[in-house]
Amino acid sequence: MLQVKIVPVTAFAQNCSIVWDDDSKQAVLIDAGGDAQKLQQEVEALGLTVQALWVTHGHLDHVGAVGELARVWQVPVIGPQQEDQFWLDSLQDVSARYGFPIPEPVHVTQWLEGGETLSLGSHQFEVRYAPGHTPGHVMFYSAEYGLLWTGDVLFKGSIGRTDFPRGNHQQLLDSIQRECFSLPDDTQFISGHGPISTIGYEKQFNPFVASKAG
Numbered sequence: 001m002l003q004v005k006i007v008p009v010t011a012f013a014q015n016c017s018i019v020w021d022d023d024s025k026q027a028v029l030i031d032a033g034g035d036a037q038k039l040q041q042e043v044e045a046l047g048l049t050v051q052a053l054w055v056t057h058g059h060l061d062h063v064g065a066v067g068e069l070a071r072v073w074q075v076p077v078i079g080p081q082q083e084d085q086f087w088l089d090s091l092q093d094v095s096a097r098y099g100f101p102i103p104e105p106v107h108v109t110q111w112l113e114g115g116e117t118l119s120l121g122s123h124q125f126e127v128r129y130a131p132g133h134t135p136g137h138v139m140f141y142s143a144e145y146g147l148l149w150t151g152d153v154l155f156k157g158s159i160g161r162t163d164f165p166r167g168n169h170q171q172l173l174d175s176i177q178r179e180c181f182s183l184p185d186d187t188q189f190i191s192g193h194g195p196i197s198t199i200g201y202e203k204q205f206n207p208f209v210a211s212k213a214g
Contacts, residue, residue, distance in 0.1 A: 003022055010034035026120060027120070033063060060095050068104045077110075078112065081113060124142070130175035138151075186199075
């Protein structure tokens with residue numbers, strides 16, 4: 001069975017997900033955005049073996065601990081799409097501007113394009129490419145459990161910002177329609193910040209996209 005523990009990290013309270021297979025105790029971290037020692041302690045307390053670090057996009061609060069944890073655990077970094085390379089290249093500069101600890105560089109092992117299947121134990125996840133918040137943003141979807149990790153594409157009652165470099169509002173709306181709202185209404189999603197919601201709820205009530213849900 002698939003298990004998930006959400007651990008908020010950084011001053012931005014970014015939802016890092018520890019995702020693991022109950023049988024094998026194999027785990028991945030989705031968006032290890034900071035507080036590396038805290039995440040290590042959580043993983044150790046759960047008795048897990050981390051297999052990889054999955055990344056939705058290159059913003060500092062989603063990748064701040066990735067470089068350090070990849071080195072400590074000797075695991076691959078999977079994602080995002082390569083258009084976010086410029087965000088990863090500027091990670092230290094951006095962190096300094098925000099007054100964050102200067103993170104170790106992030107070296108991506110496998111860039112994603114969308115459509116790939118990632119595995120964790122016996123569980124499979126579909127990669128969905130959803131640019132707009134950043135040009136290389138991806139999401140991870142478990143059809144088996146009806147669970148989607150949206151990063152900063154879609155939130156409960158809101159959507160991602162597009163005022164950062166290479167953000168694109170229309171592209172974001174298109175991504176939400178194509179990659180989120182095409183999923184079953186009862187699909188739950190874990191976003192980069194804030195509470196869990198469902199696709200059906202956002203179609204009906206999200207003021208940024210509800211009227212466009214059809």
